[in-house]
Amino acid sequence: MIAQEQPLKETLESLCLMLERELSSAICSVMLANDTGTHLEFIAGDRLPAAFRSAIQRILISANNGACGSAAYQGATVICANIAEDERWRGYHGVSKQAGLASCWSSPVYGGEGQLVGTIAVYYPKPSTPGSADTVRIEKAAGLMALAVERFQVRSSLEESEQRYRSLFTHHPDAVFTLDEAGCFVTANATCASLTGYSVEEMLGKPFTFFIAEQDVTRVEAYIETALQGGIDRYELTLKDRAGRLHQLDIIHLPMVVHNTVQGVHAIAQEVTAARQQESRLRILERSVEASVNGIVIADAGQPDLPIVYANKAFTLITGYRQEEIIGKNCRLLQGPGSDPAVIQRIRACINEQKDVNVTICNYRKDGTLFWNDLYIAPVRDQDDQVTHFVGVQQDISEHKAYEARLAHNASHDDLTRLPNRTFFEEMLLKQFSRLGKDKKRLAVLFVDLDDFKPINDNLGHAVGDQVLVEVARRLINAVRPEDTVARMGGDEFVILQTAINDESDVVDLVERLLPMLARPYRIESQELYLTASIGIAMSQPDTLQPQTLIQQADMAMYKAKQQGRNAYEWFTHAFTDTVSERMVLRNDLQEAIEREEFALHYQPLMNREGKLAGVEALLRWEHPDKGFISPARFIPLAETTGQIIPISEWALQRACQDMQSLAQQGLGKIRVAVNLSPLQFQRSNFLATLRQTLLTTGLPAEQLSLELTEGILTDNAEGAIDTLHALRSMHIGVSIDDFGTGYSSLSYLKDLPISTVKIDRSFINELTNSYDDAAIVQGIISMAHHLGLKVVAEGVETEEQYQRLLGYQCDIFQGYLLAKPMPLEALETFIAHLSP
Numbered sequence: 001m002i003a004q005e006q007p008l009k010e011t012l013e014s015l016c017l018m019l020e021r022e023l024s025s026a027i028c029s030v031m032l033a034n035d036t037g038t039h040l041e042f043i044a045g046d047r048l049p050a051a052f053r054s055a056i057q058r059i060l061i062s063a064n065n066g067a068c069g070s071a072a073y074q075g076a077t078v079i080c081a082n083i084a085e086d087e088r089w090r091g092y093h094g095v096s097k098q099a100g101l102a103s104c105w106s107s108p109v110y111g112g113e114g115q116l117v118g119t120i121a122v123y124y125p126k127p128s129t130p131g132s133a134d135t136v137r138i139e140k141a142a143g144l145m146a147l148a149v150e151r152f153q154v155r156s157s158l159e160e161s162e163q164r165y166r167s168l169f170t171h172h173p174d175a176v177f178t179l180d181e182a183g184c185f186v187t188a189n190a191t192c193a194s195l196t197g198y199s200v201e202e203m204l205g206k207p208f209t210f211f212i213a214e215q216d217v218t219r220v221e222a223y224i225e226t227a228l229q230g231g232i233d234r235y236e237l238t239l240k241d242r243a244g245r246l247h248q249l250d251i252i253h254l255p256m257v258v259h260n261t262v263q264g265v266h267a268i269a270q271e272v273t274a275a276r277q278q279e280s281r282l283r284i285l286e287r288s289v290e291a292s293v294n295g296i297v298i299a300d301a302g303q304p305d306l307p308i309v310y311a312n313k314a315f316t317l318i319t320g321y322r323q324e325e326i327i328g329k330n331c332r333l334l335q336g337p338g339s340d341p342a343v344i345q346r347i348r349a350c351i352n353e354q355k356d357v358n359v360t361i362c363n364y365r366k367d368g369t370l371f372w373n374d375l376y377i378a379p380v381r382d383q384d385d386q387v388t389h390f391v392g393v394q395q396d397i398s399e400h401k402a403y404e405a406r407l408a409h410n411a412s413h414d415d416l417t418r419l420p421n422r423t424f425f426e427e428m429l430l431k432q433f434s435r436l437g438k439d440k441k442r443l444a445v446l447f448v449d450l451d452d453f454k455p456i457n458d459n460l461g462h463a464v465g466d467q468v469l470v471e472v473a474r475r476l477i478n479a480v481r482p483e484d485t486v487a488r489m490g491g492d493e494f495v496i497l498q499t500a501i502n503d504e505s506d507v508v509d510l511v512e513r514l515l516p517m518l519a520r521p522y523r524i525e526s527q528e529l530y531l532t533a534s535i536g537i538a539m540s541q542p543d544t545l546q547p548q549t550l551i552q553q554a555d556m557a558m559y560k561a562k563q564q565g566r567n568a569y570e571w572f573t574h575a576f577t578d579t580v581s582e583r584m585v586l587r588n589d590l591q592e593a594i595e596r597e598e599f600a601l602h603y604q605p606l607m608n609r610e611g612k613l614a615g616v617e618a619l620l621r622w623e624h625p626d627k628g629f630i631s632p633a634r635f636i637p638l639a640e641t642t643g644q645i646i647p648i649s650e651w652a653l654q655r656a657c658q659d660m661q662s663l664a665q666q667g668l669g670k671i672r673v674a675v676n677l678s679p680l681q682f683q684r685s686n687f688l689a690t691l692r693q694t695l696l697t698t699g700l701p702a703e704q705l706s707l708e709l710t711e712g713i714l715t716d717n718a719e720g721a722i723d724t725l726h727a728l729r730s731m732h733i734g735v736s737i738d739d740f741g742t743g744y745s746s747l748s749y750l751k752d753l754p755i756s757t758v759k760i761d762r763s764f765i766n767e768l769t770n771s772y773d774d775a776a777i778v779q780g781i782i783s784m785a786h787h788l789g790l791k792v793v794a795e796g797v798e799t800e801e802q803y804q805r806l807l808g809y810q811c812d813i814f815q816g817y818l819l820a821k822p823m824p825l826e827a828l829e830t831f832i833a834h835l836s837p
């Protein structure tokens with residue numbers, strides 16, 4: 001039974017029975033010593049009465065404690081021949097008597113190592129002592145008991161150890177398995193099943209390589225072989241699960257050694273797929289950070305003063321600091337005097353609040369040069385949401401900033417002179433005005449307009465004009481204090497803002513320095529040019545509400561200065577607000593009219609001596625949306641001074657040509673049209689080119705076009721004008737001298753000019769019938785002109801008497817209200833249609 005490894009109690013009960021059979025009328029029991037050797041615990045002796053069994057269930061091992069306690073204590077057999085009289089049984093007399101037990105012999109039992117195992121006891125219903133044969137039997141039983149208990153203890157500890165290891169195997173979170181010498185599964189824990197998708201039963205007996213991705217099989221077989229030779233290996237492989245998914249495993253192979261021989265392979269496999277993916281992601285991220293063109297720094301949030309723990313290559317390129325110079329330092333070493341404290345404060349606040357922040361800050365490189373940093377800082381949190389680091393991503397946007405600054409400068413500055421423009425000037429004016437305190441300081445706006453600049457521009461070309469303007473700008477800048485502002489308003493107009501002035505004398509000081517300074521000769525391309533300026537001044541008054549009005553007032557004052565003779569200055573007074581401002585309003589209206597194309601052309605017929613149509617004169621009409629018809633005699637001189645005449649005239653020429661083409665297309669004949677030319681237009685270098693272009697685009701034959709110019713145009717720029725006239729003649733374009741008689745030119749002067757017609761000014765015709773002088777002049781002009789081969793047009797013919805007189809003087813062509821008034825194109829169509837053939 002001991003060999004069969006029955007449960008211990010059963011074995012010991014059998015032992016008791018065996019002894020009882022050998023000792024007639026005896027009842028046997030067995031007690032086992034506890035682990036600490038202080039007590040005995042009842043285990044076998046079922047024939048003892050229950051009450052007694054319970055009384056001796058657990059007893060102390062001591063000198064006089066019944067037969068068993070005493071025997072275990074003394075280490076020798078104790079014979080209690082008469083329990084009732086035995087002092088060692090004190091406390092048990094009652095229960096033993098009740099159980100009918102009169103004597104007891106107990107022997108201690110020792111194991112192989114001499115350790116106390118327990119006691120074996122024999123009870124008799126009568127007082128008795130053992131004979132020698134009894135003693136031998138008891139000792140034999142004690143020996144068997146020792147053997148049984150020891151075998152039991154060995155088996156229990158084996159089982160325990162087996163369970164421990166099994167538990168480790170079963171519950172191990174990694175896949176734990178063993179392979180036999182052929183490399184097939186012998187054992188596999190649950191993790192193996194969940195990893196492969198096969199049940200443990202399905203796995204057992206299958207070769208390990210069955211589950212391995214093809215490319216790894218040879219390598220894995222070699223590792224198994226090494227383990228079978230007693231080697232230990234750690235390696236990674238790719239496992240293919242039942243669904244075909246791949247898993248990355250970290251494997252440890254150990255030899256399974258039994259009785260000193262390797263009988264297989266133990267293996268532990270840990271899934272590292274996620275970790276490897278993570279590692280690969282980290283590698284890519286690290287590479288991206290390293291290769292990024294943006295500077296990237298990482299600061300440790302766990303250490304005081306956020307030291308930098310990483311900086312990429314771009315950071316070193318941007319800042320000039322090498323990694324080792326920056327690691328351990330705080331990023332503020334990039335800051336400097338130009339770093340905006342408000343921006344720094346914002347960065348600090350966001351770092352304290354552990355928030356993202358994006359700022360543009362002025363930083364400094366190691367060599368002290370400045371760069372603009374578009375900086376983005378973000379906290380990095382761990383799994384517990386604690387900020388461990390801050391990442392700073394920086395981009396050097398210096399070039400972009402410079403570009404922005406250039407754009408801003410361009411938007412607020414004049415390209416040519418690099419002076420501030422009108423917008424900038426107005427902003428500055430507002431700013432300075434708002435700063436005017438109660439200290440009675442004032443502002444002055446000086447409007448500077450160059451006298452006679454246009455001829456320079458027109459005659460010498462824009463390149464020369466531009467150089468003059470640049471020089472004027474330079475002189476103005478040199479004349480003012482640094483706190484004053486000089487701006488170019490456009491064309492040849494400049495403005496100066498004089499700040500913090502005490503009284504008029506401060507302004508007079510400046511103006512009286514300025515005028516001679518501007519009048520000094522200008523040496524441009526080896527020529528000396530002379531020009532002066534007219535200056536208008538407006539000063540802020542205690543009741544000035546809108547500083548912008550100072551600009552208008554100074555402009556008005558400048559006109560006044562011009563009227564008073566040039567190279568002069570004039571103060572603004574409210575007295576001339578009305579007339580000048582009217583002019584200014586008109587100027588603005590004119591600009592709008594050009595943009596909105598509010599102009600129209602009317603045509604006045606010119607009749608020959610036979611009463612037939614000799615041609616028409618194109619006359620501009622401006623129908624102002626609010627003010628109604630505005631006479632060309634009013635707006636054309638103004639447009640001449642502002643240069644606005646150029647687009648207006650070009651439009652008129654184009655329209656006249658188109659209209660004549662339209663008449664021809666309607667079968668109303670090839671009507672010759674006379675178009676007025678402005679001096680400015682005539683003197684422009686591209687005048688002929690524009691003219692050719694207009695004829696080309698409209699298709700009007702050059703012979704149908706005639707240009708009217710005043711004498712002034714010819715005398716102002718004689719040489720250039722004559723060349724232009726020859727060019728016109730060669731193009732077959734007719735030229736008439738308008739308003740003839742009012743200027744200084746004589747007919748003999750006209751003799752060499754390639755012109756075809758003279759138009760006698762209306763004032764002479766007007767007086768023709770009243771004044772002998774005028775009649776004589778008209779008569780003289782006509783006969784002299786005929787002598788020179790020129791045709792004569794009389795304009796302003798209002799009466800029959802004038803007409804008859806002119807007919808008598810052999811005048812060729814007649815124009816005037818008597819014959820026809822200027823009319824729109826539609827009326828002209830009717831007019832021509834009704835003329836007798």
Ligand SMILES: Nc1nc2c(ncn2[C@@H]2O[C@@H]3COP(=O)(O)O[C@H]4[C@@H](O)[C@H](n5cnc6c(=O)[nH]c(N)nc65)O[C@@H]4COP(=O)(O)O[C@H]3[C@H]2O)c(=O)[nH]1
Nearest residue numbers: 619620632633652676677678796797798815816817818822
């Ligand atoms: N009292 C009176 N006046 C008569 C009579 N017959 C014609 N007129 C007016 O005399 C002017 C003749 O034109 P202008 O001497 O070239 O004088 C023109 C011309 O110098 C200028 N002008 C008109 N159209 C243009 C144009 O397209 N370009 C340029 N540059 N100047 C133009 O404006 C000036 C005035 O033009 P308008 O007011 O249209 O005045 C026109 C015409 O309406 C008449 O019997 N009695």
